[in-house]
Amino acid sequence: MTVRAVRVHRHRAALLRPFVTAARRTEAVDYVVAEVELDGGAVGQGSAADAVAVTGQSAASITAALDGPGRRALTGASGTIAELSARISAALPQATSAAAALEVALHDAWARGHDAPLAALLGGSIAGAMENDMTISLEDPPAMAARARQARAAGTRILKVKLGRDIDEDRRRLHAVLEAAPDVRLRLDANQGWSPAEAIRIIGGLEAEDLPLDLVEQPVPAADVAGLAQVRAAVGVPIMADEAVWSREDALRLIDAGAADLLNIKLAKSGGIRPALAIADAAAEAGLTCMVGAMMEPRISITAAAHLAFSHRAITLIDLDPPAWFASPAPAGGYTEDGGMLRLLGGPGLGLDRLDAQVDPATHAPARHDPARHDPVPSDPPPEHPAP
């Protein structure tokens, strides 16, 4: 197949309420949509969100990467889907969010050209359902309890709780959440907040309290693979790597070190569907399972992540609640969620309507100068992005 054109448009979407973690506070999301048009006329779309505090990539840098090396690599290029995907990875080795938007758009167009759902073309099935979670962001205990009660009332049975830096306060938060929603399972995410010794003490303490913990995500800094292995060896609850795994090479390093029970795959880290599947392959060979998660990204990104999740046997968990935070539900289609169960709707490609460039138009002011946008907490370390 041959790529006829690459188009890029920017958007800004308000969130229904602020999203708060130890690393950032977000009230609106700037995101970029890439469109890929093939010679046969099929048009696919992919998206990437500004998530500087997590990925180091802003809407401006994503747009520049797509408008420059991304468009040059793909416009007029011919090849198989794997060859064209590899061109994107080679052109955008560090700009993984931009690469993901473009590579997803390419896959959407490819699957539309075959008139088949993407997951089915990737060897998966669109049948069945996967259980989604809801993130409870970092607020005071009563606010978190109220969110937990709402989520449980909507049918969610798994809550992902973001933890801060003060374990006594975090313990009050967890107890408030469990008092409000006593029958949920918990996923905890420390977002690199602890040293190995702190992690062992904190997780050990929570285990001793018999909290319903399914996993703890990235307790220690991403670069500390040995520390992560130390934590995993010392505690009973499964340990998931997130910020430490961007690529297949990262996955192999974690596997060799015995550092993780689970890997959290995100398109914005891997740079697209095929690099994500390569991580899942490495996990499957080593007997690990994977979750597909996401940044605070719009519905196009999340639908792509859902197709990825339905495509590989090693992927058994999803953490795909961001669309529930967005004020705008556009574009329609892709998937449904009912009682916490996510199902793909099928249809060609991602199964989404095409997002009009005029939906949620972004202002062109640099994001940093926008008073509505909260910059990362200055004391946070810059995001770690291991060299590929």
Ligand SMILES: [Mg+2]
């Ligand atoms: Mg995480």
